[in-house]
Amino acid sequence: MMAIALAARKSTIIECKTTVNEDDLATEAQTALQQIKDRDYDAELRAQGVEQILHYGIAFCAKKVQVNLEWGFLT
Secondary structure (H helix, E strand, C coil): CEEEEEECCEEEEEEEEECCCHHHHHHHHHHHHHHHHHCCCCHHHHHCCCCEEEEEEEEEECCEEEEEEEEEECC
């Protein structure tokens, strides 16, 4: 997991997965997003007052890649 501060109240969390089967790219990218939620990776960012957090789930298979994105504004 990697968290990058983009601005005072914005941030990004990136979770990456690898697979040997190109057919699994979409599933693995979704699994990466689910891991961000399940492990509450953005808890510390929310505690610091971050209002917008982008979640990227990225899966790699050799030179192929699948990127899934979820975002939202926290209230």
